[in-house]
Structure formats: structure tokens, C-alpha cells
Amino acid sequence: MRAVLLLILSLLLPACADADRPAPTVADAYGTLEPFASEAVYFVVTDRFVNGDPSNDQRNQGGERRTFDLPLEPCDGVAGNIGYLGGDFRGIADNLDYIRGMGFSAVWITPVVDNPDEAFTGGETPGCGSILTDRGKTGYHGYWGVNFFEVDEHLPSPGMQFRDLADAMHARDMKLVLDIVGNHGSPGWTMTAPQPKFGKLYDRDGTLIADHQNLPPQQLDPEGNPLHAFYNDTGPVDAKHGSIFDGNLAQLADFDAGNPAVLEYLVDAYSHWIDQGADAFRIDTIAWMPSSFWQAFSERIRAKRPGFFMFGEAFDYDAAKIAVHTLPGNGGVSVLDFPMKQAMDEVFGRKQAGFERLAPTLFLEGGPYANPYELATFYDNHDMPRMDASDEGFIDAHNWLFTARGIPVVYYGSEVGFMRGRAEHAGNRNYFGQARVDAAAESAIHRNLTRIATLRRDTPALQRGLQVNVRLEGESAAFYRVHQHGGDAQAALVLLNKGDAARRIVVDTLVQPGDWRDAFSGETVRIDRRIDLEVPPHGVRVLLRDAPIDAPGLQVALARAMAAPHAQ
Numbered sequence: 248m249r250a251v252l253l254l255i256l257s258l259l260l261p262a263c264a265d266a267d268r269p270a271p272t273v274a275d276a277y278g279t280l281e282p283f284a285s286e287a288v289y290f291v292v293t294d295r296f297v298n299g300d301p302s303n304d305q306r307n308q309g310g311e312r313r314t315f316d317l318p319l320e321p322c323d324g325v326a327g328n329i330g331y332l333g334g335d336f337r338g339i340a341d342n343l344d345y346i347r348g349m350g351f352s353a354v355w356i357t358p359v360v361d362n363p364d365e366a367f368t369g370g371e372t373p374g375c376g377s378i379l380t381d382r383g384k385t386g387y388h389g390y391w392g393v394n395f396f397e398v399d400e401h402l403p404s405p406g407m408q409f410r411d412l413a414d415a416m417h418a419r420d421m422k423l424v425l426d427i428v429g430n431h432g433s434p435g436w437t438m439t440a441p442q443p444k445f446g447k448l449y450d451r452d453g454t455l456i457a458d459h460q461n462l463p464p465q466q467l468d469p470e471g472n473p474l475h476a477f478y479n480d481t482g483p484v485d486a487k488h489g490s491i492f493d494g495n496l497a498q499l500a501d502f503d504a505g506n507p508a509v510l511e512y513l514v515d516a517y518s519h520w521i522d523q524g525a526d527a528f529r530i531d532t533i534a535w536m537p538s539s540f541w542q543a544f545s546e547r548i549r550a551k552r553p554g555f556f557m558f559g560e561a562f563d564y565d566a567a568k569i570a571v572h573t574l575p576g577n578g579g580v581s582v583l584d585f586p587m588k589q590a591m592d593e594v595f596g597r598k599q600a601g602f603e604r605l606a607p608t609l610f611l612e613g614g615p616y617a618n619p620y621e622l623a624t625f626y627d628n629h630d631m632p633r634m635d636a637s638d639e640g641f642i643d644a645h646n647w648l649f650t651a652r653g654i655p656v657v658y659y660g661s662e663v664g665f666m667r668g669r670a671e672h673a674g675n676r677n678y679f680g681q682a683r684v685d686a687a688a689e690s691a692i693h694r695n696l697t698r699i700a701t702l703r704r705d706t707p708a709l710q711r712g713l714q715v716n717v718r719l720e721g722e723s724a725a726f727y728r729v730h731q732h733g734g735d736a737q738a739a740l741v742l743l744n745k746g747d748a749a750r751r752i753v754v755d756t757l758v759q760p761g762d763w764r765d766a767f768s769g770e771t772v773r774i775d776r777r778i779d780l781e782v783p784p785h786g787v788r789v790l791l792r793d794a795p796i797d798a799p800g801l802q803v804a805l806a807r808a809m810a811a812p813h814a815q
Contacts, residue, residue, distance in 0.1 A: 273795040276713045276731040276805040278620030278652055283527060283556035285710040286422055287649065287700055288656040289351040291339060292629055293359075293402060294387040296659055297681050299337025300404040305364075312365035312442070314385040322375035322673035325666070329373060329384040330366070332678045336412045337404045345684055347419055349662060349693070350649075350700025354416065355424035355529055357629075359409055359520070361397040362386025362433065363444040369437030370498050373672045378630070379497040380672075381434055388629070388676070389426070390531060391433035391499075394449040395516035413524025422526040427517055429544065430535035435459030435478070435500030446500045448477060451515070459500045469503065477512075479503045492535050504540040514547045521552055529623075530580065533559030533572055541578030558582055558623045558654075562630065564589045566608070570615035573622075584608070584622040584653055591626040595644035595745070596636045602719040602743070609652060611714055612811040620711065624653035633658070633675050635668030639785040642695040643745040646787040649703040650728070650741045652714045663690040699787060702766055706791065708739040715804050717754050722746035725754055725778070729805055731795055739766070740790040744782035754778040759798040763790035 278284070298304070306315045308331075317330030339354065346354060363386055370381035389399065398409055413423045435446030438461050446459030457477035459467070464482040467475040479501040484494035495501040502509045517528065528548075533541060541559070549555050558581035561569040566586045572578045587608040593600040610619045626644050627634045636644065641664050648655045659679055660666060663686075666674040687693045703709040712728030719726070724743040730736070740763065744750045755777040763772045766789040772780070774790075782788050796802055 273731050273736060274802070274806065274809070276729045276796070276809060277711055278713045279618050279711050280732070281556070281618070281621050281711075282554070283422075284621055284654055285707070286353040286654060287351050287703060288353045288355050288424060288623070288654065289346045289349070289659065290355045290628065290656055291357070291659045292334070292388060292676055293336070293339065293356050294331055294334040294389075295676050295678050296334040297338030297342055297679065297684060298333030298335065299339070299341050300335055300407070301333060303335055303401055303404055304333045305331065305401055309365040309385075312368065314364065314366055314387075317366065317383060317385065319373060319672055322670075325669060325674040325677075327373075327672040327674055328677065329387070329672070331385055331387040331401055333401075334678070335402050335404065335407075336409065337407045338681075340407055340412055340415045342681075342684055343415055343419055343421065345687070347421060349697045350702075350704050351657070352420070352704060353422035353424050353527070355656065356426060358389035358392060358426045358428060358531075359398050359402055360389065360392040360516075361394040361399045362389060362391045363393060363442065365442050365445075367434050367445065368439045368442065369434055375673045376670050378671060381497060386433065390428055392428055393433050393444045393447055394453070395513065396451045396519055397449075397453075409520070410523045413526075417524070423524055424527045424529055425520055425525040426529045426531060427520075428531045429502070429513055429540070430504075430532050431496060431499035431501050432457075433500060434498040436461050436463050437498050448500070450512070451519075456512075457500075464495055464501065476506060477502055477509060496532065496535060502536075504536045510540065510543055510547075514544060517548065518551055521548070521555070527556040527558075530557055530559035532562075533578070533580075533582070534561040534563070534569075538571060538577035541572065541580065542576055545578050545580055556581070561585070566610060567615045570617075573617040575617070579617070581621045581623060581654075583656070584624045587622075587624055587653070588626055591644055591647070592634055595626065595640045595647070596634050597640075601721045602724040602745070603721070605647070605651075606716065606719045609714070609716070611652065611716070612808055620652045622653045623656050624648055624651070625656040625658070627661070628656075628658050629676055630671065632670040633661070633665075633667050636664070638664060638690075638692050639745075639747075641667075641692045642785050643743070645692075645696045646699050646743055647724070649699045650709055650739070650743070650787065650789065651726070652728075655700070655703070657696070662693045662696050663687050664692050698767070702789060706737070706739060706766065706789075707735065708737040708791070709789075712737070712739060713805060713808050715757065715801070715808060717757050718752075723750055723752050723782070725752055727757070727759075727801070729796055736793065736795040738792040738794075738796055740778070740792075742780060742782045742788040744784060744786050747784050749781055749783050749786075751779060751781050757798070757801050757804060759792065759796055759801050761792065761794075763792050765789075766791050
């Protein structure tokens with residue numbers, strides 16, 4: 248508050264007539280200084296992207312419990328698949344130019360660790376709208392780890408190991424984001440008979456160190472049997488009787504966060520993948536382990552690699568609950584922005600809510616997060632139905648995602664509206680393939696995504712700039728992103744129209760007069776006392792100013808926003 252008052256007083260003082268006095272100091276204005284905030288992330292379920300090397304498909308693996316190509320009964324005419332389909336490191340590496348060409352600078356891949364070699368015989372049968380139903384499924388997704396030091400045999404090829412994939416990304420100035428799991432291994436019980444690897448855990452040398460032995464958790468003996476010591480003996484917890492996060496997730500072998508050996512194993516294993524080239528982590532099911540565990544984990548990882556960026560998945564639409572993980576002492580990591588995801592689905596999907604629905608999810612001042620500008624923003628992923636939207640809805644969503652605060656994350660295939668509206672077993676995770684990659688440029692969604700994502704990649708204000716909203720209402724939005732720090736100054740004025748007709752957006756408050764540059768055409772746009780500009784249907788206009796903000800009202804708004812406890 249004191250800083251705001253001093254700024255207001257300084258604006259009211261008469262200008263000094265002394266032409267020789269030093270130029271005034273430019274006030275800092277930024278959302279975050281976190282380096283990873285400059286990235287935009289393309290999320291790939293590796294097995295479902297592109298089969299770059301059919302020789303590693305393991306098509307005969309599993310025998311009677313085969314693992315390759317296991318289609319489900321169709322859901323409204325579209326069949327999901329719970330077997331491996333061949334996507335691998337080579338398929339990603341061959342298409343890095345495609346991904347970077349869209350404007351992405353990082354690729355998040357699903358876990359790479361070894362998974363069981365058979366289809367699971369336990370659990371419940373998958374259905375069109377079901378989740379956590381694993382009967383007949385394989386570990387194609389990578390989340391059923393049995394050896395966290397060993398790469399799964401479906402992924403590498405000669406000359407394309409994990410390190411080679413990381414090197415290929417780094418050669419293109421791209422980051423590799425590795426999905427990691429901390430709270431569970433593979434399914435551990437309800438099998439018709441014990442199956443190889445299921446419920447087991449192996450160390451770096453391939454030695455068995457834990458085994459669920461197909462026993463329900465309540466029958467484990469962690470104190471009496473060394474092979475049970477890694478696991479909790481709680482079992483699934485019904486929400487009516489307590490927190491579901493205190494028990495098992497489905498039939499997955501649940502690690503005991505209170506056992507120091509668990510922390511040592513996971514730190515050692517994931518340090519190995521950092522040594523192999525991982526640049527950041529996405530933490531699966533972060534809420535299923537206590538914050539004290541993640542604090543110890545993050546401290547150990549960052550002692551090895553200072554500043555290492557991590558973001559967690561706390562699948563909850565309550566900002567206060569997911570924000571806990573971002574705070575010092577609770578892990579101090581970023582999280583996926585589920586509250587904004589929920590709003591984006593309503594604003595850009597079939598419901599077509601107005602832009603005002605997004606405002607309360609931004610938490611630009613005084614919110615629960617350590618820093619909202621470091622959140623990973625998204626509108627769907629592999630664990631929920633893909634966004635059900637028209638082509639125009641996807642275009643509008645990307646125009647918001649790549650201009651508003653946060654680090655954008657886009658799920659593979661969304662650049663063409665792939666499997667829109669489909670749930671996990673109804674096509675959400677279906678195979679994309681090289682043919683779709685090659686044809687993507689024909690899609691209006693792809694063209695417009697490339698346009699706005701490339702602009703963000705080249706525009707510091709859109710990556711890290713402080714956001715000041717002018718209007719979020721109905722079918723239009725107007726806001727600033729301002730980055731002033733260390734001698735650099737850039738402001739972006741963003742105007743969005745998600746309507747079917749061109750719209751004039753008129754603003755007469757928080758106006759920065761002067762010459763601005765149209766970020767797409769390069770033309771000079773003169774702004775005087777008000778903003779009065781036309782935005783095309785389902786369009787975006789971004790004006791840039793490579794100079795400090797000097798409009799008094801906007802300076803006050805920036806100072807107030809900087810005084811909020813988010814800027815770091």
C-alpha cells in the first residue's frame with residue numbers, strides 16, 4: 248500500500264523544468280521471473296502419438312494376455328483401445344520440427360519407466376464413461392512403474408534412447424518435460440492369479456525390493472515382511488469415511504510416504520532421468536502423497552539441479568486445495584490450473600459462457616497460489632473428456648490460452664480437434680499417427696494455434712508480463728500484459744472476440760496513449776484517449792509497445808498488482 252501511495256504522489260507532483268535531471272527509474276512490472284514461464288508445452292501420450300519404429304512394438308508380448316492393440320467395444324461409434332499401439336521416442340523425435348513449428352518450446356511425455364508385460368486381469372471392466380477401471384488394460388500409458396530406473400522396452404530404438412530424445416530437443420532449443428509418479432507402482436491385487444511384475448518393484452540393479460503378492464492392502468504385513476514395507480496397508484478409502492487421498496487409488500500398489508526408503512528410491516530414480524536429460528517434471532497424482540513428502544522431494548531434486556521446474560496434478564477444481572502444493576514448506580511446485588480448465592471448458596465449449604466466467608479463476612491479486620503466473624494452464628487432458636467444442640471454440644480457447652497468464656499446455660491432437668468430447672475409453676487416448684501430423688496444416692485450428700503460439704514464443708510480455716484486465720465480458724475481452732524489469736520494457740494489449748461477427752472493442756479506461764505496433768501485421772496503431780479497434784470474428788489482436796508504461800492510471804494499476812504477494 249505504501250508503494251502505491253508514493254507512486255500516486257509522484258504522479259501528482261509538477262514536472263521538473265531541469266532538462267539535465269536523470270531519467271526517472273522505471274518501476275518493475277512482471278508476473279514472474281521464472282525461466283520456465285517462457286515455455287509452451289505440447290503434451291504427448293507417447294504410445295499414442297506416432298509409431299516411428301515398428302520394430303519395438305512387442306506385438307507378441309504377453310501371450311494369452313497379449314498387450315498390443317486391444318480395442319474396446321465402440322462408444323457412439325468410436326472404439327477406444329487399452330493395448331499398446333506403437334508410439335515411441337522415434338515418433339516424437341521425427342516430429343519435433345512439427346511441434347516446434349506450431350510454436351511449442353517444450354514437450355511433456357508420459358512416464359518412460361518399465362511397466363508390466365501382460366494385460367491386467369484384476370480390477371473392473373472399462374466402460375464408455377468409466378475411469379480407474381483397469382481390467383484387461385496394459386501399461387501403454389507408462390503410469391504402472393515396476394522399475395523406475397529402467398526404460399520401458401516399447402519406447403527406445405537403436406540410436407534413439409531417452410538421452411537421444413532429450414538431445415534432439417535440446418538441439419532445437421526445446422525442453423523435455425518428464426511425467427513422474429510418486430505415490431504408486433503397478434496394480435497390486437485382485438488378479439485372478441499372481442502375474443509377473445504386477446505389484447512388484449525393482450531397484451537399479453534389477454533386485455526385487457517390494458511385492459504386493461496379490462494381497463489386499465489390509466492383508467499386507469509391512470512390519471513383518473520386508474517385501475511389504477514399501478506399501479501402505481490402508482486400502483481404498485470411501486469419501487464418506489475420510490479422505491480418499493489416505494488410501495489406494497484403484498488397485499495400484501500404494502507407496503508408504505512415511506517410509507524413508509520410498510523417498511530415497513524415488514529421488515535416486517528421478518535424479519537418474521535428470522542426468523539423462525529431463526528438464527522439468529510433471530508430478531502425477533500429487534495430492535495422494537502428503538505435502539511433507541513433496542517438500543523433502545523437491546528440496547533433494549533442487550539440491551541436485553537448482554531451480555528445477557516441477558508442476559503437479561491435483562485433480563480438484565477448488566483453487567485453495569490445489570494451491571497448497573505451490574506454497575513454501577508444502578513442496579513449492581507449480582500445479583495444473585484445474586479451476587481455469589473448468590472455466591475454459593464452459594467459455595469455449597458448447598456451453599459458450601461469457602469471458603466473465605474466466606475472471607475469478609485468474610487470482611491476479613491476493614489469491615491462494617504462491618504465484619498464479621507459474622501455473623500450467625490447459626483445457627483438457629488424458630484423464631478427462633477432451634473439450635467438446637467447434638473449430639471456432641478451439642481457436643478461441645488457444646487465443647486466450649496463449650495470451651493470458653500461465654504456462655500453456657495443449658494435449659496432442661487438439662491442434663486439429665482430434666477426438667473432441669471423447670472420454671478416456673471412448674477415444675480420448677486414441678492413436679494420432681503420422682498421417683494426421685502431415686495433414687494438420689490443413690486445419691483452421693492448427694493454423695490459428697500456430698499464429699498465436701508463435702507470437703507468444705517471441706513476446707516476453709505474453710510469457711511473463713503482469714496481467715491487468717480491462718474487460719472480460721460476454722464475447723469480448725481486453726487486457727494488458729506488461730513486462731518491465733532489468734532495463735527491458737514491453738507491453739502487450741490483447742483484444743479477443745469469440746463472437747461470430749466482427750466486433751469493435753471500445754475502452755476508455757486504463758488507456759496508454761501513443762504509438763503501438765500490431766504484433767501480426769507490423770503496422771503502427773495510434774491510440775489517443777481511448778481504444779477503439781475492430782477485432783475479427785473468433786479473432787485476436789495484439790498490440791505491442793516496447794517502452795515503459797507512463798499513463799498514470801495504468802501505472803497505479805500495475806503498482807497495485809505488483810504489491811500483491813505473487814511477483815517473484
